[in-house]
Amino acid sequence: MAVQTVASTTDTAASPVDLGPAAALSCRECGHRVPLGPVFACQECFGPLEIAYDFSAHDTEELRKRIEAGPANIWRYAPLLPVPADVATKPNLNPGWTKLVKADNLARELGVTGGLFVKDDSGNPTHSFKDRVVAQALEAARAFGFTTLSCSSTGNLAGAVGAAAARAGFRSCVFIPHDLEQGKVVMAAVYGGELVGIEGNYDDVNRFCSELIGDPAGEGWGFVNVNLRPYYAEGSKTLAYEICEQLGWRLPDQIVVPIASGSQLTKIDKGLQELIGLGLVEDRPYKIFGAQAEGCSPVSTAYKAGHDVVRPQKPNTIAKSLAIGNPADGPYVLDIARRTGGAVEDVTDEQVVDAIKLLARTEGIFAETAGGVTVGVTRKLIENGLLDPAKTTVVLNTGDGLKTLDAVAGTGLTATIRPTLDSFREAGLA
Amino acid sequence: MAVQTVASTTDTAASPVDLGPAAALSCRECGHRVPLGPVFACQECFGPLEIAYDFSAHDTEELRKRIEAGPANIWRYAPLLPVPADVATKPNLNPGWTKLVKADNLARELGVTGGLFVKDDSGNPTHSFKDRVVAQALEAARAFGFTTLSCSSTGNLAGAVGAAAARAGFRSCVFIPHDLEQGKVVMAAVYGGELVGIEGNYDDVNRFCSELIGDPAGEGWGFVNVNLRPYYAEGSKTLAYEICEQLGWRLPDQIVVPIASGSQLTKIDKGLQELIGLGLVEDRPYKIFGAQAEGCSPVSTAYKAGHDVVRPQKPNTIAKSLAIGNPADGPYVLDIARRTGGAVEDVTDEQVVDAIKLLARTEGIFAETAGGVTVGVTRKLIENGLLDPAKTTVVLNTGDGLKTLDAVAGTGLTATIRPTLDSFREAGLA
Known part of the structure; x- marks a missing residue:
């Protein structure tokens, strides 16, 4: 069966990072290619960058067998993801292969x-699909030498980043609106990273994160859904x-x-x-x-x-x-x-x-x-x-x-009875 | 490699139900054996009954291969559990094979x-180990012709029974103390079965369930942790x-x-x-x-x-x-x-x-x-x-x-800041 290369491989700009089949970043709008790095917008047209792959080495049936023999998580597809070949040996939450x-x-x-x-x-x-995308961002962060994993979030992503960073030995710093419900704060805080409440709404949080990326204070920080977004999204x-x-x-x-x-x-x-x-x-x-x-x-x-x-x-x-x-x-x-x-x-x-x-x-x-x-x-x-x-x-x-x-929350008891068979019968449950 | 029969097979009292290698119920105290059925206490000594197996048909290496080729859930071990051989084809939540x-x-x-x-x-x-035991009880309930799955619970078990019954097309009726926290009530009620609050504490709930099992009103009811307990526990x-x-x-x-x-x-x-x-x-x-x-x-x-x-x-x-x-x-x-x-x-x-x-x-x-x-x-x-x-x-x-x-609940924000880099630096987060 013919094996096709999904992305063009003419410009596999040499990159010091090993992210497996990921060959470059390519602008979704104008096609401009740049080497793999922690960037997310095209310098030519400001379009979104995404991963261009070189899949030319894959033989279809060999690849299928390799996938089927792989681990019961997303790393069975490592040959198709922007991660090094030995990704399964690294500390990661190993999400995926859900029912x-x-x-x-x-x-x-x-x-x-x-x-x-x-x-x-x-x-x-x-317990959300966010683990899939964060797992990719984490491997990119590792490849780029980042030591802090970060994001803005109002829920699922905060927990996914906190947990992944804990497991991988990264510092984490997650930004949320300061008035988030207590339950969601607990779900994100339990992993022990920095959890910073921003006085403002979610838009204020996002704006602040963009500022931080451009500042020396944000050096060494991988924002999973900003400067690592091209990798993150592939999850x-x-x-x-x-x-x-x-x-x-x-x-x-x-x-x-x-x-x-x-x-x-x-x-x-x-x-x-x-x-x-x-x-x-x-x-x-x-x-x-x-x-x-x-x-x-x-x-x-x-x-x-x-x-x-x-x-x-x-x-x-x-x-x-x-x-x-x-x-x-x-x-x-x-x-x-x-x-x-x-x-x-x-x-x-x-x-x-x-x-x-x-x-x-x-x-x-x-x-x-x-x-x-x-x-x-x-x-x-x-x-x-x-x-x-x-x-x-x-x-x-x-x-x-x-x-x-x-x-x-409106869901509740269908009946309340005394602990007797008579009460049980009266409630029409028999 | 020698294959041993873990339980004695001398008394494989003919039973109308097919629960795979499960041969009989055996008293943990006195060893008295009875045919497979929805009973949990020895009629001789009131000791707990547990499953006695006939594993004599298993060749070690063949069994190992069969398990390894099985599904990514507990049914890969069907040859060692009190369930029919075709259990994986039946509607069940298919728990297990967790990380x-x-x-x-x-x-x-x-x-x-x-x-x-x-x-x-x-x-x-x-999200708890209870899915393993409920999955076994469900298959026993099916084998014994029960149509309602039930239990007394204060938490994890209520949700596990509600969910398993929904998937399998059973009616469910779960008994809990009437004053349980609202969150736990919601987690159990969402599956749409009967959720009955009992005016009393957990002991009252349990006592009531035992009464119900002995009453005609409880006919056709499988209480996973009472009359199905020998099967349930094997999970x-x-x-x-x-x-x-x-x-x-x-x-x-x-x-x-x-x-x-x-x-x-x-x-x-x-x-x-x-x-x-x-x-x-x-x-x-x-x-x-x-x-x-x-x-x-x-x-x-x-x-x-x-x-x-x-x-x-x-x-x-x-x-x-x-x-x-x-x-x-x-x-x-x-x-x-x-x-x-x-x-x-x-x-x-x-x-x-x-x-x-x-x-x-x-x-x-x-x-x-x-x-x-x-x-x-x-x-x-x-x-x-x-x-x-x-x-x-x-x-x-x-x-x-x-x-x-x-x-x-004491876990919370590590800092609260204004959405500015100055505020970020003042908080010592840089």
């Missing part, structure tokens, strides 16, 4: 007959790899992905394209659907209006892990949804809660609000005829319900 | 030189199997296990003995250590006093998942700790919290209070010379810190 659950009960409720699967990333070490490709391998090296027909910045969706598409290019899966059509909460739906609004640009919104939704009002990768998401024949849809907060409960009572999976968004959107897409229930469909759950308990 | 983390940072802090590992069961579907064997396989089919020298009822520790010993009997690991000594919180330490108190019986205590500790004041398997735990050359030790609540933080900041693992107990006890055992730091040691973390956030 792809065949969701027959949910399929019956939704009327899906072609096979419905939930990719359940609550099984990651800190989402592993979701695509795992889904296909777990389906028996087969592309799903349809896949429903939540949209925050939009990065995850674009990298899932990139991962699927790589598997096709490498001959690991058959080259046939697939559709990617994006899912948002109505209270923060800039991409679905643009999609429905037929626009190519995304107009920022002020978020107001319980799906806080998706509440990015100005998603950087929004235009790319629109392009992918349209090119693959997918769509972008949104659901109300009430529908998010209903979908969390639906997934829990049918499959025993307790999802974060983001999982309620994807399941709710899947239901809506079926109802409005955009998603074909006769085709194989994968729905992502990217986080854990234990982190967003407030969303289902 | 065995080589904890080099923690080892340095504790002075362990012989290799320290954390078996991290927070990676299970509902803990999978911890022993996984640890040995993950060590490369090798026994650890030392293993530190939390004690609630004591069942988990006794079944880990049973699992290790089975692996030796089957020739899957070398027959050499290992030591099992039991860990309790000082505020509920009936077994360690008896151990230190040299007693064979365990005097009940009234629990008062933050380690609520271990707070069983009258542990049914206490005497067996004492016997195993003494026979293997281990010990039973306890730590204060303050030491539990310190140990949770120690594990989080060294390995990025956020453990439940029970994990703080085992890590804290490991440190204490090294200090008092009972655990050899030069030997391979495995410490169990049986649950997730997200479920016991209150224990580390």
Whole structure:
């Protein structure tokens, strides 16, 4: 089977760092290439930089065997990631290889007959998909000689960075709005790194982090979602790899992905394209659907209006892990949804809660609000005829319900009785 | 290599149910055998019944290959569990095959030189080891034709039963004290089963459940930790199997296990003995250590006093998942700790919290209070010379810190600053 090189290899600018098949950084807008380094914006056009690979050394069947014999985590795909070949020997939380659950009960409720699967990333070490991206950023930080791992966050990312840094022996310094709920502060603080509250909102936190990167005080600091973003973002490709391998090296027909910045969706598409290019899966059509909460739906609004640009919104939704009002990768998401024949849809907060409960009572999976968004959107897409229930469909759950308990706080006891059989019968439980 | 039959096979009383290698129930006290059924106490002597197996069909190397080629969950060990051979095809949460983390940072802090590992069961579907035991009880319930899965619980078990029942299409009815914290109620209620609050304490809940089992109203009900207990308890064997396989089919020298009822520790010993009997690991000594919180330490108190019986205590500790004041398997735990050359030790609540933080900041693992107990006890055992730091040691973390956030509620921001570089420098963070 022919092996293709997904990225051009003409400009493999010599780089002192070993990040495996990663050959250079390439601008998504103008194609300008620069050597691998802790940079994230093109110096020519300010477009986003992403990793260009040299996969030319891979023989398809040899690669497949190597992956299948690899560890039960994302490092089984090390030959396709910007990490050194010996990455599995380094201290890292080793996320990934989470369950792809065949969701027959949910399929019956939704009327899906072609096979419905939930990719359940609550099984990651800190119980969200963020462990995948942070694991990549950590290896890049190591390669660039950084000693502090940092980020701005309002939730999942803070814990993922704190935990990964602890395990790897890095200092961590995470910036959050100072008035975050106590539970979220505890989840991030327990790993013992610096946890700094910023007097201001999340935008103030972000602005401050950008300033810090440009200042000598930020020297030696790897901000996973800023100066390490090109490496970090690649972690989402592993979701695509795992889904296909777990389906028996087969592309799903349809896949429903939540949209925050939009990065995850674009990298899932990139991962699927790589598997096709490498001959690991058959080259046939697939559709990617994006899912948002109505209270923060800039991409679905643009999609429905037929626009190519995304107009920022002020978020107001319980799906806080998706509440990015100005998603950087929004235009790319629109392009992918349209090119693959997918769509972008949104659901109300009430529908998010209903979908969390639906997934829990049918499959025993307790999802974060983001999982309620994807399941709710899947239901809506079926109802409005955009998603074909006769085709194989994968729905992502990217986080854990234990982190967003407030969303289902209305759930409670179905009865209260005295400890007697009479009381039990009176309650109609027999 | 010789294959031994761990249990006698002389009385394989014909049973209508197919539970694989499970041949009969056998009394742990008097050895009386009865056919497989939903019973838990010996009719001769009221001793606890446990599963007797017929492993005579197993060839060692064939079994090893079959296990290694099996799924990445507990069903890879189906040939050694009381479940039908096709168990992996049935709807079940498929727990297990959690990470065995080589904890080099923690080892340095504790002075362990012989290799320290954390078996991290927070990676299970509902984030505690309870998924392992409930998965077994569910298959027994299926085999016996039960349609309702039930239990009494104050925490982890309620969620594990609710989730497993939802996935398997069983009705569930879980009984809890009516005044449980709202967060724990939500975690159990979200799966949509009946969640009944009992006006009374946990003892009242338990008493009521025993009454219900004897009443026609309880017909068709499988109480995972009462009438299905012999099957349920076997789930803990999978911890022993996984640890040995993950060590490369090798026994650890030392293993530190939390004690609630004591069942988990006794079944880990049973699992290790089975692996030796089957020739899957070398027959050499290992030591099992039991860990309790000082505020509920009936077994360690008896151990230190040299007693064979365990005097009940009234629990008062933050380690609520271990707070069983009258542990049914206490005497067996004492016997195993003494026979293997281990010990039973306890730590204060303050030491539990310190140990949770120690594990989080060294390995990025956020453990439940029970994990703080085992890590804290490991440190204490090294200090008092009972655990050899030069030997391979495995410490169990049986649950997730997200479920016991209150224990580390004192953890918080390390600094609060204005969003300026000056403020950052003033705080000494640069």
